[in-house]
Amino acid sequence: MEETLASAEAAQIPQQRGASLLETAARYAEERHWEVVPGAWLETTDGVPHCSCGDPACAAPGAHPAREDWAAQATGSVSTVRRMWQARPAASILLPTGRAFDALDVPETAGFLALARMERMELALGPVTLAPDRRMRFFVLPGAAAKLADLVRGVGWSPSSLDLTALGEGGYVAAPPTRYGTRGAVLWARRPTPANRWLPDAEELVPSLAYACGRDR
Numbered sequence: 001m002e003e004t005l006a007s008a009e010a011a012q013i014p015q016q017r018g019a020s021l022l023e024t025a026a027r028y029a030e031e032r033h034w035e036v037v038p039g040a041w042l043e044t045t046d047g048v049p050h051c052s053c054g055d056p057a058c059a060a061p062g063a064h065p066a067r068e069d070w071a072a073q074a075t076g077s078v079s080t081v082r083r084m085w086q087a088r089p090a091a092s093i094l095l096p097t098g099r100a101f102d103a104l105d106v107p108e109t110a111g112f113l114a115l116a117r118m119e120r121m122e123l124a125l126g127p128v129t130l131a132p133d134r135r136m137r138f139f140v141l142p143g144a145a146a147k148l149a150d151l152v153r154g155v156g157w158s159p160s161s162l163d164l165t166a167l168g169e170g171g172y173v174a175a176p177p178t179r180y181g182t183r184g185a186v187l188w189a190r191r192p193t194p195a196n197r198w199l200p201d202a203e204e205l206v207p208s209l210a211y212a213c214g215r216d217r
Contacts, residue, residue, distance in 0.1 A: 020177065022085035025093045028175065030078045032192055034100050037074040037172075038084050038091030040066045042179060049181055060133070061181035063092050063174040071096055071170065092178040098169030101126070101199055102144035103137040105165045106209055107216055111136030114212035115189065118205065126199040128190035129173060132183035137173050138209070144168060144202035151206040162213040166202070 028034045042049045042062035051061035058064075066088075067073070074096045075081060085091060097103050106114065108130065115136075118125060126139035145168025149159040167173060179185045190196070 021091065021093060022082060022089060024175075024177065025085055026078050026081050028093070028095065029076050029081045032100070032197070033076055034095050035074040035076045036081055036175070037070050037094050037096065038066065038088050039070070039094040039172075039174070039178070040064050041088065041090040041092055042181065051181070058181075060174075063131075063178050063180045063186070065094060065172065066091065070094070070172075074099075093175040094172045094178075095175050097167040097171040097173060098142055098145065100142070101139045102142050102202070103129075103139055103167040103171075103173050104144060104148070104202060104205060104209055105135055105137050105167055106213055107163055108134040108136055110163070110209070110212040110216040111138070111189070113215065114205070114208040117208045117212065121208070123204055123208075124196070124198070124200050125190060125205075126196050127188065127192045129176065130187045130189040131174060132180040132185070136189060137167065138205055139173075139199055140202045140205060141199050142168070145171075148202060148206070151203050152210055155207045155210050157210050157214060161217075162210055163216070164206075164209055164213045 025036045028036050040052045040062050043052050049061065050056065051058040052066065111128070115128065128139065129137045145166035148166040152159045152162060152164065174186050176186045176188050
């Protein structure tokens, strides 16, 4: 496997500070041509971190959209990105799916099993995130969400039997170094590089992901 969990932790770039979040968001827009949008952020009261949304039961503190029109606010303009994070320096970094990429979403255990299998097969892979909710998101070409069910059936599985979903239009991925409350930060299990700028099609990854999810049941 190219990067184990330990090396994924080392790939956390950079630590979550205001300037680092701003520069990282700008780099995603400039270098990868990804649209980005600022999300919720963490606030601290009496030493206890909580989500800026104010919901004490927030399921993803500091790692979800901050406003209803978030999708319309997403932009690939570096200057606009900088202005957004200058206004909200602690805002999380969200990447809308269904635009430059979709994301195949699987449990962490299945994700690492599939990643190892795909690397042995020498498949061309895109970036992969590892989040504190113990989920991995594999970046693939847009359109994966619409055809995932048929692809899963095509390799002999019922879609409802596997914990394998796709994030497409209307969805988002929280990008490193966004933090989830006290649970830690989103990491790159496979970081963006010039070599993986061209993303794979979902049909190339689904067989391995479905196999791994089937074993992880």
